[in-house]
Amino acid sequence: MLSFFKKKPLLSSADQEQVVVCIREAENRTTGELRVFVESNCSYMDAIDRAWELFHELGMDVTEKRNAVLVYLALEDHQYAIVGDKEIYEQAGGPVFWQKASEKLREHLKKGEIAVGLSNCVNELGDAMAAHFPYDPTITKNELPDEIVFGK
Numbered sequence: 001m002l003s004f005f006k007k008k009p010l011l012s013s014a015d016q017e018q019v020v021v022c023i024r025e026a027e028n029r030t031t032g033e034l035r036v037f038v039e040s041n042c043s044y045m046d047a048i049d050r051a052w053e054l055f056h057e058l059g060m061d062v063t064e065k066r067n068a069v070l071v072y073l074a075l076e077d078h079q080y081a082i083v084g085d086k087e088i089y090e091q092a093g094g095p096v097f098w099q100k101a102s103e104k105l106r107e108h109l110k111k112g113e114i115a116v117g118l119s120n121c122v123n124e125l126g127d128a129m130a131a132h133f134p135y136d137p138t139i140t141k142n143e144l145p146d147e148i149v150f151g152k
Contacts, residue, residue, distance in 0.1 A: 009150075010038050010075055015115035016148055022119045023146045026126025031133045032067040032088060033144045034122055035060060039151030042074035050074070051081035054149075061085060063143050067133045069125050071105070071118060080105060082121070091132040101125060 051072035060068040067088040072081045108117025
């Protein structure tokens, strides 16, 4: 007799919904685009290299205002990265802002608070995006999907 085991999802449905709601709320205040990508293992030694690869694969480098941000997690490898396109990276404060956002996310991840960490991170990034790229009623399109992307 064969038995099949269903692999446990990386994030529960409730956790996914919590994060997606934060993404939508953040994007309602800005012309920027936020994405979250979660997978079990990082394909590379450096999570930043993987995040940049995904950033390009997901078409985040071709947004109209070059203000997209990706939050990347490799849960089993305990790796993560936050990367932002040229305009948002520079206008949000350069390396200092991104390092602080990364440290705050790390504190939640160390406690196993994945959904809370992602939600808080998305909210903080959304605040920066809204400050530098505020909502513009003449730009009504959502350039990228809001759902969490799951890898392997």
